[in-house]
Amino acid sequence: MKRMFLVGAVVLALAGCRRTDVRDFAIEMPEATQADLPAIAEALLAFDGVRQPNQTEEMRKTFFESERLGQEARYYQGVVQKLQAQVEGLVAHGRTIDSPEVREMVRQAQSAQKSGRDAQKRSDILSRNARDMLLKNLAEECFDAAAHRLTLKYDSMKVAKKNIEMAIAKAGFTANGVTPESVGAARKKNQ
Secondary structure (H helix, E strand, O other): OHHHHHHHHHHHHHHHHOOOOEEEEEEEOOOOOHHHHHHHHHHHOOOOOEEOOOOOHHHHHHHHHHHHHHHHHHHHHHHHHHHHHHHHHHHHOOOOOOOHHHHHHHHHHHHHHHHHHHHHHHHHHHHHHHHHHHHHHHHHHHEEOOOOEEEEEEEOOOOOHHHHHHHHHHOOOOEOOEOOHHHOOOOOOOO
8 A cells, every 4th residue: 555655656746747738828918019029028038938939949059059158158257266366365475476377377367268258259149149039930920910919828837827917017018907017117118
């Protein structure tokens, strides 16, 4: 009996790990236009449970590579900070800037700083490209400009409709009656 209970508990635990409930959600946005999509998409990107419209493999790879390069840039920033602390320690213990150890650490810090800047630039470019692809898909597949309606797929196990509406309202747009004023957001429309 005890064994049967454990097997049942394990099966339920494993089944619960992958539970999803993807639904369609139409958002009435009376003031939104095609030009507002970047701000709306930016608000929606914060949610893991909102499905990106027809996200292609290329888009996924671009987002992933952008994040990887961002992590690489942060790593190099940490290396630079450690080297700067070591240089300060050597100088505090009587070494001069012209000593070979200090010069080598300064050279390594400059090299790491350059690598970090390069990685961050590439990350920014890839992130911008991925967001542009996402916006294009959002405009083509999800937004009906004539009806002022955005139709999304979302996972109700990860995010609630109200959270999506409030995020859009915080971005400055009325979403299914939730106004920017009701969430205390200032209007951020592109004029």
